[in-house]
Amino acid sequence: MTDTIRVMTWNVHGTFALNPHFDLEGVSAIIRKWSPDIVALQEVDSRGRTDDPFARLADVVGIHRAEARSIVTRDGDYGQVLLSRWPFADVPVVSDVSYQEREPRRAIAACVETPIGEVKVIATHLGLSIHERYEQAQALIRLADAPRVIIAGDFNDWFWVKSVRRVLARRCPMRTRLRTFPARWPLLRLDRIYTASNGTIRRAWTDRDARRHSDHLPVLADISFAP
Known part of the structure; x- marks a missing residue:
C-alpha cells in the first residue's frame, strides 16, 4: 500500500472555449498519463455539445x-x-461561494476514503477580483474542518494584497508553487494544491504537453500525511 496519494488540478478552459473542436481524448490522455487518484477540473463546458464531458471525463479516473x-x-x-x-x-457538498453579482462560483467538498485514511478534498475555482477571492478564501477555511485536508483548484491569485495564500x-x-498560466509561457501561479500542516507535498510538477489543450497547465502532486 502506498503512503502517498496523487492529486491533480487543471483548468481545461482552452479545450472547451479556445479549441472549437475540443479534443476530449487529448485531455483524457494527459490525465491517464499520470494516473492521478483525485482530479479537480475547472471550466468544464458542455454548452453546444451533443455529449456530456462531465460524465465522459469521470471515466478517466474512476466511477466516483x-x-x-x-x-x-x-x-x-x-x-x-x-x-x-x-x-x-x-x-x-457543493457550496455557493459566489460574491455579489459576479460570476457564479462553487466549491466542492468531499471526504475521500483513501488507503492512507479519510481525506477531505475541496475543489474550487475562485473569482477575478481581490475582494471576491478574499471572501471566497474565508469560505474555504470554514470548509477545511477535518484532520486531513487538501484544497485544489484555480485560485486566480497573484497579488499579496488580501491574498488567498495568506x-x-x-x-x-x-502549497505547490508552479507557474501555470499562460500555458505556453507560464508566468503566474494561478493553479495550486494546498494541504494542511500535517501534510507533506513529496513531489509537485506540471506537464508542458498539456499546453496543446488548455491555456492553463495542470498541477500534480504526490501527498502524504503524518499519522
Whole structure:
C-alpha cells in the first residue's frame, strides 16, 4: 500500500472555449498519463455539445465524481468536477461561494476514503477580483474542518494584497508553487494544491504537453500525511 496519494488540478478552459473542436481524448490522455487518484477540473463546458464531458471525463479516473454546474442553460452546462479513484465517505457538498453579482462560483467538498485514511478534498475555482477571492478564501477555511485536508483548484491569485495564500495558510500552509498560466509561457501561479500542516507535498510538477489543450497547465502532486 502506498503512503502517498496523487492529486491533480487543471483548468481545461482552452479545450472547451479556445479549441472549437475540443479534443476530449487529448485531455483524457494527459490525465491517464499520470494516473492521478483525485482530479479537480475547472471550466468544464458542455454548452453546444451533443455529449456530456462531465460524465465522459469521470471515466478517466474512476466511477466516483461530484459536479458543480454553476451555469446551467438549455444549450448545456458550465462548471467544475471532482473525480476520485476511491469512494466518498458521504455525499459531497457543493457550496455557493459566489460574491455579489459576479460570476457564479462553487466549491466542492468531499471526504475521500483513501488507503492512507479519510481525506477531505475541496475543489474550487475562485473569482477575478481581490475582494471576491478574499471572501471566497474565508469560505474555504470554514470548509477545511477535518484532520486531513487538501484544497485544489484555480485560485486566480497573484497579488499579496488580501491574498488567498495568506488566508489559506491559517489551515493549509503547504502549497505547490508552479507557474501555470499562460500555458505556453507560464508566468503566474494561478493553479495550486494546498494541504494542511500535517501534510507533506513529496513531489509537485506540471506537464508542458498539456499546453496543446488548455491555456492553463495542470498541477500534480504526490501527498502524504503524518499519522
